[in-house]
Amino acid sequence: MIQILVKTIQMLLCISILVIVHELGHFAFSKLFKVHVEKFVLFFDPWFSICKKKIGKTIYGIGWVPLGGYVKIYGMSREEQNMRVDSSIREKISNNNIKFCSKSSIKRLLIVSGGIIFNVLLSIFIFSGLLFLYGEVKLPTQNVKYGIEVDSLGKEIGLQNGDKILFVNGKFIPYFNDISKEILLGEDITVDRMGNIIHLSLKNEKKRIIFDKKEFNFIIKPRVPPIINSVIKDSLAYKCGLKKNDEILSINSDLILFSDQIKDILYKNKNKLVSISFNRNEQLMNKQLILDNKGIIGIYLKSFVDMDQIFSFEKKTYSMLGCIYHGAIHTYMVLKNQILFFKNVFYFKTKAYKQLGSFFSIAKELPSEWNWEVFWVLTGTLSIWLAFVNFFPIPSLDGGYILLIIIEIITTKTISEKFVEKSNIIGFFIISCIMFIIIIWDIFKVFFS
Template identity: 65%
Template sequence: MSSILTRSIQLLLSISILIVIHELGHFIMAQLFKVRVERFFLFFDPWFSILKKKIGHTIYGIGWVPLGGYIKISGMMMDDKNISSKNKINNWEFRSKSAIKRLLIISGGIIFNILLAVLIFTFLLFKYGETYLPTKNVKYGIEVDSLGEKIGLKNGDKILLVNDKYVPYFQDIPKEILLGNSITVDRMGNIVKLLLNNDKKKLLFDRKELNFFITPRVPPIINYVMKNSKAEKYGLRNNDEILAINSEFVLFSDQLKDLLSKYNNENILISINRNGKLIQKEIFLDPKGILGIYLKNFTELDQIFLFEKKNYSFFDSIPHGIKKAWEVLKNQIFFLKNVFHIETKAYKQIGSFFSIAREFPSKWNWDIFWTLTATLSIWLAFLNLFPIPSLDGGYILFIIIEMITKKKINEEIIERSTIYGFIIISLIMMLIIVWDVFKVFFY
């Protein structure tokens, strides 16, 4: 329960930051061009609000429906009180300004979300730097799960190319596979090219989580012995390296898993290396073949894998922050492209707030929190570029048409389109929420 609460609080805080920054972008641009803002609200406030206060011409407040936020700009929509005076336009109204000024006001939210993402990535790079595992340093090849096997990969494969290009850093390989069309591997000295058709893409996307389906292959070294387990009972310890099961040598973690399943419900003789000494333990495995140990993964074996750490000065971190934001945007565009290819089933990875909440860690981690917030900020900016009425992109489209044709579009047409757009967006959001709930309980 506490993990659910922690994730929910992180999500609510992240979304609140994104909404405030987005609406602040519109607000500042409006103030810059001397356009009045009547309301500035975090969350929606149908019927009543949690908090509100009028300062100057603007009412600031917090609503009770945490599905977004809004600002109301004077003269942007023709409401009942000014229809009769539509020929009299005040100089503090949105409609009194030139097309380029209106375009900047509407684009303010998108611009500020992009700037927020760049700022966060820049700060994270400046504070923490970046740690990479070069692909060339994955010296034992890869370990694959059942999904990796289904797309044609095998334990021990060394990935040479993805989509006919070399990927310098290992952590980028799963993403490149998702977006690519082929994988070239070194399989025990033989060069093998695996093609990624739509059926294989469907396997990659048709799952609950986009987790890593490949990891660097590692030797079986114990990271943690569970309390009250078989391993603890028979004297296995943290940092023991397992060398053999009975007379079969074990070089890698995946081999150990296969052997343990082979000898379940039997006595086994485990040979281990403990600080350079050979020790043997006879252990009876339970019917499930569970020892009760967690093995070290590649991130915990820096004495075996040579990682690269890059530190940045403040000024160096700025262009790299911009680059990282651009990479996030590119990934989102490529993912969206796959969503519209129904045969890949990438649409199954679309989610609502429930899916986003699961991405946050169960224990508070500011590094992950800010990384996810920056990623969501780019995603919000990207979505608002869609030329759909009621989104910023819809207004931007109308203004661009006006700038090209030199004629203002009828305000009633804009208002009706905005209402229809809002209804369509609301229905889509409801469908996504229903789909998300369905995935949790039935998928």
């Protein structure tokens, strides 16, 4: 229950930050150009609001549907010029030009684009801040000396434990951290398999293997020696005396070189007496135990991040300006990868559309224990995604308004108000249907998978 509560609070905080910053973009440019903002609302408020307060000439409130938010800008529709407005600003309207529709095309374009601009800036700010606080730790691909360890999904697309990845899409990937992402978005892999050069195709059929899953979990790790990281109390390993930092060398007559070999060998010998040889502080030791019917002995093995003595990591820190520069680069790369993934959504053979999700998927990605670094990475990623989606030239989205204003600038003609109104109704209907389908699909994935 506590884990669900932590995830829910993180999700609501994440959505709140994204919505407030987005709407603040519209609000800030409206104020800059002296356009009256009637309402600033976090979350949607059909029928009623959780709370609201009038400050100055603007009503600020919190709705009860956590799917977004809005600012109501006076004069977005030319018909609003004739509508009745608050008596406290009626005199000001008659004396000053505070209507959106009365501003120049460039000013209207900036007001409408404000949300997108602020979401991009938020993403850059978050990634810059993370670089400043934590620096950047990367593993050069050339330092992955033992090749890779793959999960069952990796094996399905043709990879094997011990493969050394040479190229993805004919391009050398300098840092191992980026390889999984490049494979997801790529079309072919070149690997060195025990001295043989193998080319693996990642066409739509293989992409389908990756994306056509209820649980999306594609993992590639560096292959590592089998060194114990921790022993579960009262487990078979605990009772027979295995300890942290013991390096397992063999099980019965099977020589063990890498962590990925252990699980299969233990399972093969389930319900049997096994002899485990291991290295403890440069001393060869041996223990015997009888496995259970699952072949589990109760140990956690070290991952590559725990092996600085084997893998040489590059640790980078940046100046303030360097953090901003690399934060902007990181934002661009996140956006680029999102666009490349989005392209796969429209290739129905890949079934990448199955990985689309709503706030339920967001909550699932958040840790069950509060972790600020993970929270801000996800928030920064979603912020640039929100900017990208809002840029779509669909009526009722920011991108739809941007397109209409650009058409007006190019043609120097005012677009019919009836056309704009009908377009927004159609656009709103399309977006509502898409959101409804995604939410229903997400509920099905999360609760009934």
